[in-house]
Amino acid sequence: xxxxxxxxxxxxxxxxxxxxxxxxxxxxxxxxxxxxxxxxxxxxxxxxxxxxxxxxxxxxxxxxxxxxxxxxxxxxxxxxxxxxxxxxxxxxxxxxxxxxxxxxxxxxxxxx
Amino acid sequence: xxxxxxxxxxxxxxxxxxxxxxxxxxxxxxxxxxxxxxxxxxxxxxxxxxxxxxxxxxxxxxxxxxxxxxxxxxxxxxxxxxxx
Numbered sequence: 001x002x003x004x005x006x007x008x009x010x011x012x013x014x015x016x017x018x019x020x021x022x023x024x025x026x027x028x029x030x031x032x033x034x035x036x037x038x039x040x041x042x043x044x045x046x047x048x049x050x051x052x053x054x055x056x057x058x059x060x061x062x063x064x065x066x067x068x069x070x071x072x073x074x075x076x077x078x079x080x081x082x083x084x085x086x087x088x089x090x091x092x093x094x095x096x097x098x099x100x101x102x103x104x105x106x107x108x109x110x111x112x
Numbered sequence: 113x114x115x116x117x118x119x120x121x122x123x124x125x126x127x128x129x130x131x132x133x134x135x136x137x138x139x140x141x142x143x144x145x146x147x148x149x150x151x152x153x154x155x156x157x158x159x160x161x162x163x164x165x166x167x168x169x170x171x172x173x174x175x176x177x178x179x180x181x182x183x184x185x186x187x188x189x190x191x192x193x194x195x196x
Binding site: 006019023029032040051064067070081085095 | 115116119122123126129130132133138139140141142144145146148149152153155156159160162163166168171172174175178179182185186188189190191192193194
């Protein structure tokens, strides 16, 4: 069971590393936003699941497990909300995709 | 037991790497998104330290920083949109 917990947390570290590499190397603001979503979904979920398993099976501490479950539910609910709000605010603030934008339906809707 | 400390050091190193994007980010949106990501990575390190030490008080701190990060990024979004 310890190996399962370690593999879950290691997968979480891998997804966080992938998200950080995307945020450092992507050419565009919107691509960087998409990479940051990688951190806040899969990077969080492995640590939360592994922590719940470890607290329930090895620490025998129900308080830590319940608090971790509350944190996981909070992250899953609030990360799409803040991502959507930031992306909409970026468009309104004047940030545009770099150069290969094919169509811009949101801008056409705002024109009308 | 010691691998929690190792993974926590990995998360802190990733957060320190993100400071580059926080400093040279071309627009204010990049800085807001990067600050939110640094907040989340610090929360992960706090959760791992709570599991290492077996105390629940660090999870309270992680919960408070999660709520503050969400409220902060949403307020920055409303301000950039011009509705605040």
